[in-house]
Amino acid sequence: MAVNVENNEDLARYNQDIAPTTQEQRQWSLYNYLSLWIGMAHNIPTYLMAGGFIVLGLNWWEAILTVFVGNMIVLVPILLNAHPGTKYGIPFPVLARASFGVVGAGIPAFLRALVGAGWFGIETAIGGQAIQTFLLMIIPGWAHFSDVFSFVGMNLGGWISFLLFWLMNVWIIYHGIQAVRRFEAWAGPLVLLLGIGLLIWALNAAHGFGPLLQRPATVHGTAFWAVEIPALTSVVGFWATLSLNIPDFTRFAKSQQAQEWGQAIGLPLTMTIFSGIGVLVTSATIVVFHHAISDPITLLGHFHNVVILIIALGAVVVATLSVNVAANIVSPAYDLIQLFPKHLNFARGGLITGILGIVMVPWLLISNPHIYIFTWLDVYSGFLGPIAAILIADYWVFRRRTLEVIQLYEASGQYYYKNGYNPLAIWALAAGILVSLIGKVVPPLVWLFNYSWFVGFAVSFGVYLVLMNAKYHNPTPSREMPSSHLSH
Template sequence: MSSTLPDSIPDFQPDPTLINDDLAPTPASQRTYSGWEMASLWVGLVVGVPTYYLAGSLVDLGMSWWQGILTVVTANIITVVALGLTGHPGTKYGIPFPVLARSAFGIHGAHIPTLLRGLVACGWYGIETWIGGEAIFLLLPKSIKNSSLSNSIPWLGTSPIEFACFLVFWVAQLVVVIKGMDGIRELEKYSAPILIILTSALLIWAYVNAGGFGQVLSMSSRLSSSEFWSLFFPSLTANVSFWATLALNIPDFTRYAKSQKDQIIGQAGLPILMGAFTFVGLAVTASTQVIFGRVISNPIELLGKIGGISTMILSIIGITLATITTNIAANVVAPANALVNLSPSLFTFRRGALLTALLGIAFQPWRLLQSSESFVYTWLVGYSALMGPITGIMLADYYLIKSRNLQINDLYTLNPVGNYFYYNGYNLGAIAALVIGILPVIPGFLEKIGVLNSIPELLVMIYNNAWFFGFFSSGVVYWAFSGLKATKQMSDPFLPSTN
């Protein structure tokens, strides 16, 4: 393994508990992601059922079509800046997110942010897999859907046939997962044009059958000026949160980019992609009112209603590709690498991915979806309270404190004199800053899920802006802690250094 690391320290040998093939810096031979392949990754991520739902939710809450699109595009402009900044060290040093986290949180402390990110991903993995299984179920013949196998079993929480469809989709994803990052790259590369074609076909179908997009363009806002702004900021937070997970572990992908130019160009189109797919979701959903006499916001249900064997086959292909490409890239890589980082000798990427898939079942996503108060304001905004502070701390560490200069060898050593060993492997300043960024958001989350009846308006505002609050508060506090520590050590050079 030492041959893959820089030779800045003579005879340096990385600690075997901190490295394996999946955590070692990516060699030049594996840096093959072009700008197109990075862009293909985002096409596969954006074109999916959750994005479609997110688009319609803003209009359902009262926004006009253009206000909804403006909110989505604004959020994704913010997100793409975070993606570019976080992706930089991945491309520069070839290191994944768990290794980068060691710089800010410490060799052992890095397990905290990586496992938190992995936990959110496991929940998403189960939800996405359930959506894929739901697509299979809804497109089954009526004779099967109306059989006794469709009756829910109380202890299971769903019906045998729906659970079977869930498991079929679960297995299908593993075929790609076991091929590792190469399999993910190939899937994203070749599925991107297919997804663009299928999405365009759906949009054309809606346009022709609804006689144009007059329905969506005539939708006006149902909100007053004050109501709009009270809705805009939590909606902005929710939309930033939608990709806050990827904004955190994007080094897992940019480490394979050919250059900084490729990773930046490949991600720069995210606001355009999200804006375009948001319009597709809004236009098609609004068109169903004209075509079927009622609004059908569930794309899976809509595809089932269009009918025809060829349409059903295309629908299965489209939903399957859209869900698998989103799920594997967004929700497998992060927890798999987090487990590898936890124990490189025990886990490989494939083993970590398999455990992630198993945890996805354990989350029982059918129960999560039934008990979730709101996809936007409970799930998305809720977990952004974790993602925002971690992102703020890591960016403050890399840009403000380390000035983009990392000692790569020190990221793979347990030597106490290493730059990232801190206090017994933990950077207490980063952990304290993380707690400070999370705690004020908790009352708002508890109020959302019904544990608390009412909270002060200030705490409501903090929760509605959870990602932004955590990002800036934790980042600033961490930067301040680091400055105080440096000042203290300069004033008393005889104090033992904790790095």
């Protein structure tokens, strides 16, 4: 559904990279969405997640079940926000204009971009570690050369490896969104083969899957729920980012069925399988090495066959590159375009995301696994849950799936609200963030923080609908709200 820009000087927030997709651009099939999720879900943080839950006291099947349930929950907002992307061909920052205002959409876009840049930096640090491990194994003297100086907590070898992986990401993004589609189509299955290979090794080396499967849970009753709820919130928070910006991908879908079935199969199934692989392989390392090795890059460092090591580390690099490009560059690039539509395009937005990922010194963040996996996920869940709620409440309940597309790009009309901002959406967002995160600083309310995504979602969803219906007195806004003479 293309926007006719001829003789329309009112399209102040228009940019070709965030324009509605044409029929020719809609090439993504069910397989593309399936491989997209395989590529994004099969990554190092997924591998580590279930192992982290076991450290907290869950047994192996409780940890894997938590991953499955959490992904089934987050699949709901993902599919709900995916629908307008396919129906109207618009990305997340443009969809957000319907509820936050043509200019005000910059608020959720900026918050999403910051989280995406943080994740980009984290995944780039992980990919850099894999390259560093590879260089240490194949280049004599690399350890001595790379340790000559340290800057901001990382030595020269670490910086070289980090920047090499950083450049790989930027190279792909500079070739456009269709390059992402082509890369994900073959990268996803390759990553799955790596996981299966590790699983076969674990079964043979340990003559089974080790003692971890016989280990009982160490938390029960009230103590169990004190662990389970934050863990479940962390799983939901893991893909809370994609629950917002999934329209960035579904705008290229051939049909609603293609994206719905591709995602419904791809997300929960692949996340659960790869988390299970992480638990089983970690259990086997106890037998083989007499201590648990939960980091697959560290585990690969124990292999002495150079050919196997090269193949395995190459797969780790591809795995990390796969999730980083799709989940952590594409969407922040679109988000930044929302802020500066006249000056940024897709490639420039991706480059800025990459620079922000360096500035956020992610290698220091992942040096503490507890902060990395739990505090990081739960805190930003308190920001992103409310945004998802407002988008869903506006599109599915308030507007009943009806948008006037061209007005999403205009400096007038029903989505311009007050100077481009919808104050009611901003109030609803602030209420959700406040209630979801207050437990982080007020100990008696810590239970609210443990449910941060759920609490923030519920509060913002209710507040937004109450305020909007009170002001416009009608759940079908086109009858009450100011409207332009233009339509899609």
